Amino acid sequence: MKTAVIQFPGSNCDEDAVKAVVATTGEAADLVWYTEEKLDDYDLVIVPGGFSYGDYLRAGAIARFSPVMKAVQDHARKGKYVLGICNGFQILTEAGLLPGALRHNESLMFQSMTLGLVVENAATKFTHHYDSGETIRIPIAHGEGNYFADEATLRSLEANDQIVFRYANGENPNGSVADIAGIINDKGNVLGMMPHPERAVSELLGSTDGKRLFTSILTSWRDAHGRA
Amino acid sequence: MEFQAKINVTLKDSVLDPQGKAVTHALHALHYESVSDVRIGKYMEVRLEAESAVKATELVHGMCEELLTNPVIEKYSFELVEVVS
Amino acid sequence: MEFQAKINVTLKDSVLDPQGKAVTHALHALHYESVSDVRIGKYMEVRLEAESAVKATELVHGMCEELLTNPVIEKYSFELVEVVS
Amino acid sequence: MAAHEPSIEQVKSEKIYRQFGLTDAEYDRIVELIGRMPNYVETGIFSVLWSEHCSYKSSKPVLRRFPTDGPQVLQGPGENAGIVDIGDGQAVVFKIESHNHPTAIEPYQGAATGVGGIIRDIFTMGARPVALLNSLRFGPLDDKRNRYLFGHSVAGIGGYGNCIGIPTVGGEVVFDERYSQNPLVNAMCVGLIDQGQIAKGYASGVGNPVLVVGAKTGRDGIHGATFASAEDPHEKERSAVQVGDPFMEKLLMEACLELIATGKVVGIQDMGAAGLTSSSAEMASRAGSGLTMDVTKVPRREEGMTAYEIMLSESQERMLVVMQQGEEHIAFDIFEKWGLEATVIGNVTDDGMLRVLDDDGIAAEIPVTALVDEAPVLSRPSLRPGYLDELLPSPRAWQVEDYGQALHTLLSTPTIASKAWVYHQYDALVRTETFVPPGSDAAVVGVPGTKKALALVTDGNGRQVYLNPEQGGAMAVAEAARNLVVTGAKPLAVTDCLNYGNPEKLDVFYQFETSAQGISEACRVFETPVISGNVSLYNESRGVDIYPTPVIGMVGLLEDVAHITTSKWKAAENPLYLLGDLQKGIDGGLGGSEFLRAFAIDQALLYQLPEFDLAEEKQIQDACLLAIHKGFIAAAHDVSDGGLLVALAEMAIDGGLGANLTLTKWDLNEASLASLFFGEAPSRIVVEVHRDKEEAFLKWIRQTGTSHLRLGEVTRDAVLRVSSDDGVLLEASVDSLKNAWQGAIPAWMN
Numbered sequence A: 001m002k003t004a005v006i007q008f009p010g011s012n013c014d015e016d017a018v019k020a021v022v023a024t025t026g027e028a029a030d031l032v033w034y035t036e037e038k039l040d041d042y043d044l045v046i047v048p049g050g051f052s053y054g055d056y057l058r059a060g061a062i063a064r065f066s067p068v069m070k071a072v073q074d075h076a077r078k079g080k081y082v083l084g085i086c087n088g089f090q091i092l093t094e095a096g097l098l099p100g101a102l103r104h105n106e107s108l109m110f111q112s113m114t115l116g117l118v119v120e121n122a123a124t125k126f127t128h129h130y131d132s133g134e135t136i137r138i139p140i141a142h143g144e145g146n147y148f149a150d151e152a153t154l155r156s157l158e159a160n161d162q163i164v165f166r167y168a169n170g171e172n173p174n175g176s177v178a179d180i181a182g183i184i185n186d187k188g189n190v191l192g193m194m195p196h197p198e199r200a201v202s203e204l205l206g207s208t209d210g211k212r213l214f215t216s217i218l219t220s221w222r223d224a225h226g227r228a
Numbered sequence B, C: 001m002e003f004q005a006k007i008n009v010t011l012k013d014s015v016l017d018p019q020g021k022a023v024t025h026a027l028h029a030l031h032y033e034s035v036s037d038v039r040i041g042k043y044m045e046v047r048l049e050a051e052s053a054v055k056a057t058e059l060v061h062g063m064c065e066e067l068l069t070n071p072v073i074e075k076y077s078f079e080l081v082e083v084v085s
Numbered sequence D: 001m002a003a004h005e006p007s008i009e010q011v012k013s014e015k016i017y018r019q020f021g022l023t024d025a026e027y028d029r030i031v032e033l034i035g036r037m038p039n040y041v042e043t044g045i046f047s048v049l050w051s052e053h054c055s056y057k058s059s060k061p062v063l064r065r066f067p068t069d070g071p072q073v074l075q076g077p078g079e080n081a082g083i084v085d086i087g088d089g090q091a092v093v094f095k096i097e098s099h100n101h102p103t104a105i106e107p108y109q110g111a112a113t114g115v116g117g118i119i120r121d122i123f124t125m126g127a128r129p130v131a132l133l134n135s136l137r138f139g140p141l142d143d144k145r146n147r148y149l150f151g152h153s154v155a156g157i158g159g160y161g162n163c164i165g166i167p168t169v170g171g172e173v174v175f176d177e178r179y180s181q182n183p184l185v186n187a188m189c190v191g192l193i194d195q196g197q198i199a200k201g202y203a204s205g206v207g208n209p210v211l212v213v214g215a216k217t218g219r220d221g222i223h224g225a226t227f228a229s230a231e232d233p234h235e236k237e238r239s240a241v242q243v244g245d246p247f248m249e250k251l252l253m254e255a256c257l258e259l260i261a262t263g264k265v266v267g268i269q270d271m272g273a274a275g276l277t278s279s280s281a282e283m284a285s286r287a288g289s290g291l292t293m294d295v296t297k298v299p300r301r302e303e304g305m306t307a308y309e310i311m312l313s314e315s316q317e318r319m320l321v322v323m324q325q326g327e328e329h330i331a332f333d334i335f336e337k338w339g340l341e342a343t344v345i346g347n348v349t350d351d352g353m354l355r356v357l358d359d360d361g362i363a364a365e366i367p368v369t370a371l372v373d374e375a376p377v378l379s380r381p382s383l384r385p386g387y388l389d390e391l392l393p394s395p396r397a398w399q400v401e402d403y404g405q406a407l408h409t410l411l412s413t414p415t416i417a418s419k420a421w422v423y424h425q426y427d428a429l430v431r432t433e434t435f436v437p438p439g440s441d442a443a444v445v446g447v448p449g450t451k452k453a454l455a456l457v458t459d460g461n462g463r464q465v466y467l468n469p470e471q472g473g474a475m476a477v478a479e480a481a482r483n484l485v486v487t488g489a490k491p492l493a494v495t496d497c498l499n500y501g502n503p504e505k506l507d508v509f510y511q512f513e514t515s516a517q518g519i520s521e522a523c524r525v526f527e528t529p530v531i532s533g534n535v536s537l538y539n540e541s542r543g544v545d546i547y548p549t550p551v552i553g554m555v556g557l558l559e560d561v562a563h564i565t566t567s568k569w570k571a572a573e574n575p576l577y578l579l580g581d582l583q584k585g586i587d588g589g590l591g592g593s594e595f596l597r598a599f600a601i602d603q604a605l606l607y608q609l610p611e612f613d614l615a616e617e618k619q620i621q622d623a624c625l626l627a628i629h630k631g632f633i634a635a636a637h638d639v640s641d642g643g644l645l646v647a648l649a650e651m652a653i654d655g656g657l658g659a660n661l662t663l664t665k666w667d668l669n670e671a672s673l674a675s676l677f678f679g680e681a682p683s684r685i686v687v688e689v690h691r692d693k694e695e696a697f698l699k700w701i702r703q704t705g706t707s708h709l710r711l712g713e714v715t716r717d718a719v720l721r722v723s724s725d726d727g728v729l730l731e732a733s734v735d736s737l738k739n740a741w742q743g744a745i746p747a748w749m750n
């Protein structure tokens, strides 16, 4: 499995994502500069966290127009994997790859802490190594993670099992509707989440609960490509 | 011709405005009890060159829809003035 | 009487506006090359009760200076309308 | 000369130099040095370079006494930041800086640009910034304006660090009336570097091009440096506020590190206080060269800027770079890749002159030595303040109705309470090397690719320094070292931020020089030389000075991440020990404590501090560190603000476990319990020992001759219980302690 981690000028979790992919899957990951127009060689594209363009105007608003995003759109359309983490999730919603929008946290404060997430859907290509309903601990760090979608969108997200992660009971840090922390598109190949699984991949970092996200993707890809 | 667009971006009525709520509280604490509601949005001043006011209006609508607002949660209105130098 | 104040808050001209700068660049990249400058500020709609327009104007000035703006870097202007229900 | 600028004669006759903060004597000295009367631009240049902020004219003679050498020191004070060897060809680069005055005017931007400035100091050296810390002082939270200053400063610190992607891993916050008018915001940055990559601020090599890189220059912060030294920030002109652009700084950082790595950079320096003026003068001074710069080539954001304004602007996110001649294109290419400007504005000369050109020719021409080497040095008079000799012996006895209640109250005083409200606004984990995030004694960040890690801390206690400047200064260093040691790290070196009131007052200057003396002594004992630092004077408003508040930033090394130790209790039945002398703790009494401040604020400044012995402190720290390295210790936490019970409560809350503590055979009558529980005598550490290693620990600790006392053991039952022979003295559920401790700051702020 080949992974591309997109690097916008203000990305800052790009190297962390590379490290996490290498550490958890043993497969290589490349940093890909935002001016790149082709991602054909890659199986998984990670849009990492950070402040792509200083997050001026709205988080992710400017990044979605950068050249590489056309390639990310293509990649997604072909059914290949796209994972947006934090700022990456914001960019994917701005780009229309995922429904809804991320508003300022209700507290109006940036919030950074490790908290509980409930795996709502463990049947996706990204989460099948988790148990459904399991609570895992993953760090968050964002100022605009307050997920919003209108009634109709919410209903269809629920109906199609597209809500993949919710903040555990009482731990919603930002006011997201329905405690939503991560969603997947209807085709099941684009996942966006505010928490940072790449920050939970070793005992030293305080949690290893992020590992299984990456290993889930790897085995999904291997199964689909008939590799061991 | 040079124009200035004064654009107001606000959250749609159906979207909660925590900032507005916080400011309302703060105003009450400062003894502005007669304030009943505050909504907070963005204000942008954009200077641009265009052949005509019609063309400029078109351009401003374009940039509002493409970049300056997120239609999932926001709406906008603007006023265009010609800049005479 | 009920009033609505529409307040625009902008950075003073001499103060750097990194947001405006970033948005200008982005607009250029989106082929709105004719945009020469963008300044980004805040827009607020405040509803309040007051005996008269004069009194309401006074109140709005008060809250702008006390809370809604930081006079060290920002300036503001507003428009007052009576709300007839 | 630009239109409307005062003439040379007017500068003199109308004493315009006074508005810039120059004295008559200083003006005369300038005339003598350059052999003529300075014009307006030259006067402005002199005024900023000779300001307290840039010239250190009051503090220089005092700073010279700091120990700055050691086998580990690769770069001491004098560069943009100090550098310390951590082995294997790598080094750690760090410095602390104040942004107090700007914060008082515009807390969000003031704090944010403070962070931006200190980050530039680190990557200027060629180092990759890996961690940020801060040290904050505000007035009490029951005041609305204090809450505004505190809330916005914290948001500004987070806003900058979070965006640029450097984790903010630690710091401290203290609330006291003395800081209401003069809040303190000190920011520290730590970077890592390969020793071969070190860059310096030298403008050498005749003909080499001088470039301005990064942001465009505007009228921001003109005279910020003088303003930083001015008495009352509120009177200061409003245009002096700078706005930070962390996104721009991120680009600038990446571009500069890429540029330095090419090896074609001769010298590089960030533009901090006094912008182009101080960066160019300092770079020329270090190299003994001259510089000629054409300010019309400097990219500007605003129209009609004069030479004066361009030279003095403090626009953020800019650097001055000297490249090897003919290699400019390397800079152009790299900066273009990052979407930034790099512009040649002049070149290095050998005539020792700082020469500024504008449209009209020469706007200023001053010998660099006159600006830098000849800057005034003051030997300010000082006088021991009378209050010091009127302090009463520290009281041991205090009437306390209910120790449990008193502990809850102490835990909910904002200075002691959990700072989670603060550090939850900081991204502490970006870079995925933060092994101990905020919330323990010191933060730990890994050194990528090795088993090593750095432990980082900032510490200071203004009230203690006020009560005993020399001892208080030494205690600040000791506390910083102790916080590193309990984390498992060996202290390496110090950066210091010296925040004081008006140095023209004899007693303030006494506090300054005497506390610096204490810092020096302690740094010698701990073998932690001072490698960088910053001085902030004139923290005074309406005649009231802040407490003398030296803040110590200290960095320690863990050779192996396996030694990382945190303060939270780990397992039930593990024994708890106190390292240090319990009787001395009792005898030390309540002088200088948070307890007095909380329960008898009118007496908070009446008493002497508990005794402090540097040699004893060092011995206890050495023993603690060795015990950790020998694998005896499950958790360790020093006794500081709030005293012994607060330290125990913090360990309990973090671990979610309780403890049974039995204090027998001590003279524990009413007359000594308060000081045992709440006194703040230094040199004490609580350790949780692995149950199966208790015997080995005891055998070993006895051999070292370290005072120690078994306090009791950890319990699964989350209750903190303290008893004596006479029965239970205190019993409190850890949950209720936790609520008091965690709820206090949010209750004020949300």
Ligand SMILES: Nc1ncnc2c1ncn2[C@@H]1O[C@H](COP(=O)(O)OP(=O)(O)O)[C@@H](O)[C@H]1O
Pocket: D134, D135, D136, D168, D169, D170, D171, D172, D173, D416, D419, D422, D423, D426, D437, D438, D439, D440, D441, D442, D443, D459, D483, D640, D641
């Ligand atoms: N301003 C701050 N920024 C980041 N972390 C902070 C800040 N203030 C306090 N902390 C963190 O809270 C914890 C407790 O701080 P403090 O009570 O000062 O510790 P100590 O008494 O051990 O010096 C530490 O981990 C510290 O880094």
Ligand SMILES: [Mg+2]
Pocket: D441, D483, D637, D638, D640
């Ligand atoms: Mg401590």
